Amino acid sequence: MKEQSQQIESTLSQQADADSDWIQGHARKLDAQKEVAGLEEIKEKSKKVNERLERANNSVKARQQSNRHSSYKAGDNKLGKRKAEKNEDVLGIGEEYEQSLEGEAKENDTDLLPNQLKATAEQELLEQSRLQCTKIIYASRTHTQLEQFALEIQKTRFRPRIITLGSRQALCINEQVRALKVSGLVNERCNELLSTKKSTSDKRTKEEDGGMTKTPKANSNCGCGFAKTDAIEDLADEILSSVTDLKGTTRRLTEIGHELNACPYFATRKSLSLCELVLVPYNILLHSSTRDAWNLDIKDNVVIIDEAHNLLQTLAGIHAVEVDERLLQRVCSILHDYIDRFRSRLAARNLLHIRQLQTFAVALYKFLRTASNAAQHDLNMSGISSQLLDNTDDVFTLPGFISRLDCADVDVFKLLEYLDQSKLCRKLRDFTCRYSMSNVSANQSNTFNSPKATNSSNVVNSPTASPKVSGFSSPKVSQLMEQFKKAQSPLAKTPRGMSRSPSGIGATPKRTPTGRRMEMRTPQGFKAQTEVEEKAKVTQTSAPLYQLKEFMEALTSKAEDARIIVIPKSEASDCAKLRFLLLNPADRLREIANDCRSLILVGGTMRPVDQLMDAFERVCNLPGDRICQFACGHVIDDSQLTALSLARGPNRMELNLNFSSRTNQEMLVSISQTFVNLLRHVPNGVVGFFPSYGFLSQFVNAIRTSGHLSQIENVKPVFIESRDGGDDVWTNFCVACRNQKGAFLLAVVGGKLSEGINFSDELGRCVFMVGLPYANKNSVELRERMKYVEEKIGVGAGNRLYETLCMQAVNQAIGRVIRHSKDFAAIILLDVRYAKPEISVSLPGWIQDRLSHCQEFPQALTKLMTFFREKS
Template sequence: MSDSQSSALSSIRLPTPTSFPFPYPKPYDIQLDLMQVVFRAIEDGKIAIVESPTGTGKSLSLLTSTLTWLNQHTKRLTEVYTEQLKEKYMDEKNDLNEPKWVIEHSIKMKLDEMKLIEEARLERFSKAREREKKIRRKMNLNKGLVIKKIKSMNDLDKKIKEIKDENDFLPYENLQNGEEDGLYLSKEVRELMEKYESTRPKAKQEEIEEEDLPKIYYTSRTHTQLRQLTSELLKTSFPLKEDDLDNNAEAGPSTTKGVSLVPLGSRKQLCINDKVRSLAKNGGDERMNEACLDMQKSGKTRCEFLPTKAEEGIMLDARDAVLASVKDIEDIVAIGRKSCVCPYYATRRAVKQSQIVTLPYNLLLQKNAREALNINLKDQIIVIDEAHNLIDTLLSIHSTTLTSTTISSAISQLQQYLARFKNRLKSIHSLKIRQVLSLLNGLLSVCQNFIGNDEKGKSKIKHEVLNVNDLMERIGKGNDQLNPLELVEYLKESKLARKISGFSEYIAEQNNAKEEKASRTSSQRHASIASFHIVEAFLLSLVDARDDGRVILSSEDKNGSRTVIIKYVLLNPAERFKQIVEEARSVVLAGGTMEPISDFLQQLFPQIPKNQFSTLSCSHVIPKENLLTQVVCVGPRKTEFGFKFYNRENDLLLTELGSVIQSVIGLVPDGVVVFLPSYAFLDKVKSIWTNSGLMSKLGEKKTLFFEPQTSGDVETTLRDYALAISTVSLGGERSKKTGALLFAVVGGKLSEGINFSDSLGRCVIMVGLPFANVGSIELQERMKYIENLPGNSKESSREMYENLCMRAVNQSIGRAIRHANDYATILLVDKRYSTTRIKNKLPKWIGEDIKIQSDFGSVAKNIALFFREKREKEKGMKV
């Protein structure tokens, strides 16, 4: 956006709407509040932090408010452009003494041109929809969309293949040197390529360069959550409709006829080349990425689903198919398979002309990923849903781990590579590769010294914490010529990691072909081949670290030998988030449990003044009588509940907990979910209750389920849990069972993104406070970092430690209430929930109606009364 446009826009300030095009007749007051806060924050270029409990229509409110602003902003841009056009022509024509009607005619012609561009866009989408319909009906599949190989290209490929051979594994050259696409090629190959380039048909270029439209980047934790957003968008009036395409003649420069959505994903989600996809199973995502990039070269091995530059029209058709209607990733993959065009690159091409781009956290939060996807955040809107995870996600994706075994493997690969190619490498490559080898040996020396110091001591050193500069000094000891920053730049430019891993796999395949039976599994081979990629990622972290990270050295005994682990831990998420905040027009952080907001202000936005924030914490949409929350301080035998870490092995305490659950499930219909602090605690409980016979007694009242340790079993567990409840509800169970009982873990697979609405979660029991292990060296370093921030103290780190725990608690108990007519009871089983400090950190929607119970009889009595009233109300409604 030009300075003159920015200035003109600032003079046309959009007022906050009093109503929005919400898909339902009348939004709740909290939904209207949220929409107005978000709209105003975007217009004023602020950061919005909004908390809206799950089940209150948060996604719809976010979509409606952001798209309402986008629609009004687009109209405003057109008005500003029209005014600037008039001024421009007035200045030009006045100098020529042109009459007024000539000036007006010139302006009209320019606006008509804009209208034609919009009409052409909608016409392309209309044609794309027609093609899509044919594909979906499986009729008249256009085999011409399958990319054809021209004979001259095949002949060229054979010659190139003969000449290049192992030269494929040579490093890329610096693009500034004018090399062909940065790829090292011999003189003969270059001549052949130039000859072909002069004879091949030129790609058809679009008349007007693609404009990066104003848009919303909407991100969440998982593809499942983003898929739900897509279905919510379809409920609104914003998506492109059939009428918009059929009546495109009415479209004008001041009208936005529907918004288009592009879901971005990784190759793992979008690739349709089965050969490449098979590599992900055996070699991981990195190998899949490498294979895709390798198959973009001209030749027999070129991916059949990726059009060449000469076939640009095919890719543009695929782009339009993505934009023509709202689709999720699965829809785009299905269309891509049937039209034989790569969905991964089709979605990337569609980004500029879309109004909403959905993508998982990792693709937005990592600078390298944004650059790879050509994402430009300048003046755009960023909405981060499920943002309670944001700080931890930033810390996690920018922390890397390296082992001495991996370093040794990388050194071996590099030595083998250097031995094979030393006579074919340019002198600059040879020098840089030897320096990289020296750096790796320096890293290995750090590991060996750590083990040596460990073994000399009387007791084993468990860990050592270094800042990045200290580690760099140890690595480069005795080598003044070593410049890690320059070497990392070289690794990025030369794509050396790709070349070495490709060469290592090539050698491994040759060796395996000679042997009757491979001595190692494919996963072991991949771990070896991927070693250099892991080293490169670690070095990138170090160079980009500045002073906001720590390096932790530790060791473990494995297979009779000591392995050193070097982990870089990011401590300051603000530095990594800074670029996003500075580039975007507005950033919206939204979630069901954002409190305490102070964590976000301190850890993500320490330098931003408070007047640049808009915050909102919504109440729930359910009436107060639909929620009963009690703190259970004691059990039936008056045993006091305090599940501190040292107390979790107390058999008496666990037996008393079992008695509480046994009493409660007899009073609660349908589904009960019990959240425990850890998997270890769950195992302990199962063991004690099984031995005492209590587990079988619980099983007599409700069908028992336990959170699985593997992600693949989650869907099955949830399905069986729901089936057990529905069977009882329908009267299909002849036993005395009254539903199902599910044991889950806080922070596990069932504590986020899973709905236990209605009969699936009539009662949620939270056992203890799931504080993180304070003995963790990583957590200790993070707490020290928080303490040392300007204006902070030891109390600040304690606050952060508690907030981590309470955010996990709030996420878990929020699973129960999912819509306005839902009802449930929540039991907080630990006396610490009665303290003012902890109670104030519970969700705002629970309110002040928390009952602190020092007598279990009162707990049971309140539960019985709560569900009796619900039964009577439901009977009255039926009558």
Template sequence: MEDMNPVFPFPFQAYDIQKKFMRELYFTIKNSELGIFESPTGTGKSLSICCGALQWYSDNRKKTIQDIENDITKIKTDLKNLTDSEDWLQAEYDKIKKNQTLTELQFKLDKIKKQDELFNEMKNRVAKQKSNSNNNFNGNQFSNSNKIDKEDVNKENILETEGNDDDLIVDICDKNSSDDEELDDDLNEESEHLAVKIYISSRTHSQLSQFIGEVKRTVFKERIRVVTLASRQHYCINSDVTRLKNVNLINERCLDMQKCKTKSTSVGDDGKVLKRTKTKSCSGCPYYNQNNITKLKERLLVDIMDMEDLVKCGKELKACPYYAARMALDDAQVVLLSHAGIVNSGARSGFSIKLKDNILILDEAHGLTAALENAHSAPVSLKQLSSVKTYLNFYINKYRARLNSKNLLLLNQMNFVVGKLLGILKPKIEKEQNDTKIYTLEDFVIKSEIDHLNLRPLVEFCKETRLAPKLHGFSMRYTQEVLEEENKRKTINQKSSFENFISKIKKTDDKVVEEIKEVKTSQLPTETSAGSGLYAVLDFLDMLCDRSENGRVLIQIAEDNTSQLKYLLLNTAEHFADIVSQCRSVILAGGTMEPISEFESLLTNNRTVERVNIVKCAHVVPEDNVLAVCLNKGPSNGNLNFSYENRMSNELLNEVGRLLRNVSSIVPGGVVCFLPSYAYELTVYQHLLNNKFIDSISKKKVIFREPKSATEVEQVLQKFATAVRKREGDRTGALLLSVVGGKLSEGLNFSDDLGRCVIVIGMPYPNVKSPELQEKMNYLNRTIGNAAGNQYYENLCMKAVNQCIGRAVRHASDYACVLLVDERYSRPHTTAALPYFVQKSLLTGCTFGQTIGSIARFFSKHKEMKQKN
């Protein structure tokens, strides 16, 4: 059969591993299996996913049509061959049933074929719109008229809202309609679809944009319909909404503006506004226009746009990109979204994502467990609780006379709960400072003294009355009044103790008094934390309502006002199991998927499942283009063991200095050295500086350090690249000191001369004494056994190491050395957790002399090959 040997239309000559990847992906989907695919970064993984999955989609669509046509032909033949039977009643029944089936099949076939006709019509409309737009569109007129209209609207808003707080009063009937219900009713009347969808998820939106670029390189670009889903925070182009920053507030403001679209406006022949009818104290969003959104949706489906293109086109057409993407979802065949949009059931529901019988491919799946944990963590800080408590108090007191008895009772209960949570984070005795504790959900509600309350109705009340956005509006409108009243209250409460403090000081200058006042003022909550804080509190209470046996509450109490409560999900697999059960096929793909066992348990949820297909692809580079070494002994022949107890010793730090000095002298180009933490990186650098190692290394390499600020990363990388390429005097490149799990360990490309050697010093185990980690390990040991907790601990370390290794060797002709500096890397179970392409050339248990010799020969050989070419 043709399916047994599918042809993949790769845009250029595919490598064998790419052919293997596409073939395995094709049949994993075809057989409705689960798959774990490891293909090293730089091997064209994204393009292989696109070609393999889209070829299956194309073949499956053809097969579906062919099967329906065959069934129709067979039924028609059967109907013709029906003969009179003695049992005429049964014969008539069979005839009716066959005719019903025939009608259903014909309807399906017509609908599938009509999709192509509609898509072609859509292409023609889009082409015509582009032509008209190029001839008629005047950007300056657009922006000026919009500006005038917005100014008029703002004036109306000011007039209408002055002295009127009706919009801030909670009302039990003021229920928030289901997310975008009106739009869904108006624009998605024919939501039923027959075609299977392919959902492709990745860690970041920039990685999703890469998939868009890869799809455009394939032969499918003219006939495939692709949409990228993202939140309003990423897609909103209304500056009045985006300035709110917090995603929940953006969502609420957007929905509020939709409700205001009923405002009628009379427009004259010249386009000027003649009359406005004021119906509400707000204006509808100018970008929420059904006709314009429809045009943008069609442009999106025809042109295949990434997020940046969609936003740009939305501004041009004066149409909302968020709703255009939502509207295009039903017609799309490939849907791109972030991991957060998939793993969170609330996000899936908000986007109206239907996974049942569809395909889910998760790229960069090494971060899937972390994404699941983050989606169900619900942290709430001391600052947020304090702010919510302050503003909720003033809210209740200000509107007490205008609230009905039931709402007032529920608001007081909410205020009581927030106060109890706040009390948990404000220890009464000094020895509880800098303390971390973990409780089961039952123990936590008892400790916080809220076990007598039914939290579910309270949470539902807050959501139905939209208390969070109302409290935000209250905080924006009455910030100054609240701060003044709070300042007075604190002054009165602290007066006696403050006077006692002053009396004990014999000489007090004005500066000291001013500093005390500044501290008191800075401790007051801000309107920003009040606006978003209640959302965090409600998320946390939502988790408490479930009372899951696999849930825990982490209490972190700190002196520096960073105390917080956090929900811990101990079993991420139980939430992912629902996704796996719905999908026809789930594929986890990544550059470094070791240790595989973690992802197997995530897919199977500790059940016996025979349909997990594990595919490990080699690298596109030849085996001798990678040299991997586990270094056991340093230049002075001392054992290299960077355990937490040993790593600060002068002897070991000296070994690091000698190692970097020697490697820098023989490795051409760029060397990237990863250290376990920012603190240890600072310790190493200071030691190298104080002991003159920096001076020696600088003769061969310009030294750079990873910045802690994300805004400085690009600048450091540019300087590093310049130093590598612009070699002056005896200098042969640059050395970059980085941190495992930092800003340079994931997603960055150190190809060719930028990363000729990657060094990982020590094993970056997380703090085993962390209560959070200990609780997770104990849970795994208790539920799974077989030292599952220790395995999880090892996996955390090795996943971080593998991400560092993946920064180098990015294409077929690239070459690099990987140096793992710690004797523990030579352990069999550790080497087994390294990427497949590293294991093939790995040298274990090496001394420093053996290592330096191997590195020298490696680069000498590639220098000769380069000269020959």
């Protein structure tokens, strides 16, 4: 770099001597000086990076020599010299919460009022260095796949600094917080434990000389014993110094975190800027706000996205947001009670914005109730089952939806800005938790937008309460009395999100000396759960505030790229929903494609790639010469795979498994006979993929009635994937596959077992694809997407999208039986349509080259027997 600077200065001097025009010479001189200054800046940053890494190495070496991590053992009263000097104390979760409640009472709920403070304890804890290094960012779907990739890197000669990013739920080592299990609850509890003592963090002092308002620095005391700054710094040093051991993987991070008593989540964030290889799940990389929250900068870095065949569908799924009737009801209840309690203490500006939020939430609720009732009425009048008809949903463009809400005075953009600045969602969450935990009397009336204040309620209503909204009937007195009687019963069930109490009114919790358990004694001897368990239930009531905010953020998207769908009550869902649908997910890929140094999309079966090519060329505006495609063959040879498409079953019936023929009993019998005759000649495990759970259930019921199921079970035991995706089926199937007889697994394309699980070796010696898994064209989401691409690309684009989604699902399912160079398997496609060139061309090249089209069953049987005879 020094030589480059000298070369630039020498060239500049020579040009200045030869220049007759001093103006041009001076301009060139300025350009050269800027270039030299840029090189000097890079040099200085590189020097600081090396110094930071050297400091991390020295810190780790010193700690290994002195075995300093022993001072971090949880529960040890002697927490080491460093802790003694700082006079830090670690409170248990129950004790910390009890002390915070006492402090809050003294502060008279000041902490619950919205403010404009932007400095929080978490932000101070996560203060990021400006130092950066060039990164390779590798994204995949699951943490398991990221761990596997890290292990493969360790087999090479490269030793980059590796870090795996993950959620609090994945990285938290506080067992009491992990016990909450739900991601939203874990985040809320973590934020609560990170918050400083209210008596110091929320007070403002005035400087004597200038009279300026000053916010004191956050207190270092925290309710989580793993959130100590020095311990987190030590763990970050371990990550940055790891060149032989993969300390940046999730498993190793949690292990070392326990050793050092340090939080892996915050340590990863602290060390992220200086790591060279960053492993991330999809939702962190592909969601802009999540990426920004992690300070994950993609500019001038290399981005690799694995399993990219479903990239656009994944983007659409990540940005989809849903709110339901119950969620909106709870939000309105919380906002009503908050205003009712703090109306006289709220500044005019704060009260205005909170009322606007309440108006917006009530408008959403009323709209959803009205629209869903109308859709349900139309469905009932049609006399058609909701299971057979999926086009009863109402679809709105964003402008049309906003106009129907009838709240034109609410500026969603400004309201979101206010929510971010004031931290109102967290304030409302604290308000909900505090007063639900205290069991202050609940108010069942005037929940929504009451014109006058009521003084009878200071607590959030139960989520099961019937709201009083203009235009809807309120609960009758007799109903309320019945609820009261049930609440007094010792066998009464507690409503979700509410504390247990015999009546719900006036019960005061008693604390044990440890402060960790609340106990409310009644004549029936009824006992409450622990504080942590109660806290989890209450947080379920407050978490919807964040979900509403996410829905509001979605409404600020480009109007032409999105739709709002009203999903009425159905047999599958017991409450109506509003769903935000992103029609053009490629637009969310534009920022990544344009900012990164290089974007690499990889996958075992990327074909067909028409959608992705259109996304890059039309939406991301990338010229064709910047897009490179590379496809290679498989590691196996021709003797390790046989691929057959079968046009007729043993009874010579044509296998055309379109939607209308799936109810044909003769067709189902033909499929079962095909299974029986071919399974006899296949060793170990076999998998059969069906297009949908409905078709699979119909097939199983039919062959159970006809007796063909017992015939199949005489050949191989049958395991059937359930809709809820239980792990027992997969575990039992794996055990049964190890013997020669093997097992037969019936699964569904797009289900848990069709993606992410490898059927290697004995687990998958043969795979059947039953029919073509076309999506339901009556689906409102698919209809809107097809209509959108028809408008943007041209006639026929919708049908191409329809075909692409089908073949991507086929390729993912059948490609999981060959997983390494010594594996072997058979692929059998049960449908006459696979012989059509427009279908078979979408199969992966390594399958196309080995595919044989069998018009008659004996031809396929002979090929299959020959293949496995040669392998025996």
